[in-house]
Amino acid sequence: MKLSADIKAFQARLGHEFTNAALLVRALTHSSMATPNRDDNQRLEFLGDRVLGLVMAEALLSQDQGATEGQLAPRFNALVRKEACADVAREIDLGGVLKLGRSEMLSGGRRKEALLGDAMEAVIAAVYLDAGFETARGVVLRLWGARLGAVKEDARDAKTSLQEWAQARGLPPPDYVELARKGPDHAPIFTICAQLKSGQRAEATAGSKRQAEQAAARALLDQLQAE
Missing domain, CATH: 1.10.1520.10 (Ribonuclease III domain)
Structure with missing residues (x-):
């Protein structure tokens, strides 16, 4: 062929x-x-x-x-x-x-x-x-x-972990806001902000919306754990 x-x-x-x-x-x-x-x-x-x-x-x-x-x-x-x-x-x-x-x-x-x-x-x-x-x-x-x-020792879904963190403190689930999308249709790049009602937020950029959301959630978790 x-x-x-x-x-x-x-x-x-x-x-x-x-x-x-x-x-x-x-x-x-x-x-x-x-x-x-x-x-x-x-x-x-x-x-x-x-x-x-x-x-x-x-x-x-x-x-x-x-x-x-x-x-x-x-x-x-x-x-x-x-x-x-x-x-x-x-x-x-x-x-x-x-x-x-x-x-x-x-x-x-x-x-x-x-x-x-x-x-x-x-x-x-x-x-x-x-x-x-x-x-x-x-x-x-x-x-x-x-x-x-x-792959990490704890490979749990970062979005799930962040939601559990928020619920344990009486907060509603986090929001994920698309801040930007760049690149061609076959290879877009997304920038997503994960934010809590308490004001904490973190941004991340990746080649898919889900990947960017996960990365933003992980970044926000790291930020919260460092506080």
């Missing part, structure tokens, strides 16, 4: 050149583009979720051989959740090569977190089917490397 120049460039960003290019095309095909003669990526997404999970579980066990299951579980969840997959997808501009139906494209499908996360899992499955588990593991560890290295 002959690949377009943009998909060839995507292979370079991904770090794997496919022997069976049809697998990659299928992984990049959303259900809105499926036809009787063209499969979508949903079955690959199912498989890729399991491949990613096994790679992350092995990596976490190797990284900290003294960790308990209770310590490993939140780290694992932070690494395999859909938002993490979508963030990796944005870093390699997967959205730019997705095959979408017209209505999905017009509704901003290339930026949707769930859609990007699903497609990232499908691409992982495509690598696995094309070249085996060792190759898929190498691709995943390279793309997730910084996240794996930075």
Whole structure:
């Protein structure tokens, strides 16, 4: 199968050149583009979720051989959740090569977190089917490397932790205000402010709204704990 120049460039960003290019095309095909003669990526997404999970579980066990299951579980969840997959997808501009139906494209499908996360899992499955588990593991560890290295002892959701902090002090849940959005549609940059009714606030900037909200919540928690 002959690949377009943009998909060839995507292979370079991904770090794997496919022997069976049809697998990659299928992984990049959303259900809105499926036809009787063209499969979508949903079955690959199912498989890729399991491949990613096994790679992350092995990596976490190797990284900290003294960790308990209770310590490993939140780290694992932070690494395999859909938002993490979508963030990796944005870093390699997967959205730019997705095959979408017209209505999905017009509704901003290339930026949707769930859609990007699903497609990232499908691409992982495509690598696995094309070249085996060792190759898929190498691709995943390279793309997730910084996240794996930075995952914290307490990998709990920062927004949840901040909300619990506020509730314990009789405050309403924090607000998250979008202060700015810059960059092209396929790679936007958001600046979010997390603020409490008591007046404390913190800002953060990231490549997705959810990631910026989490970073702002974490920054505000750090600020509160330092007071």
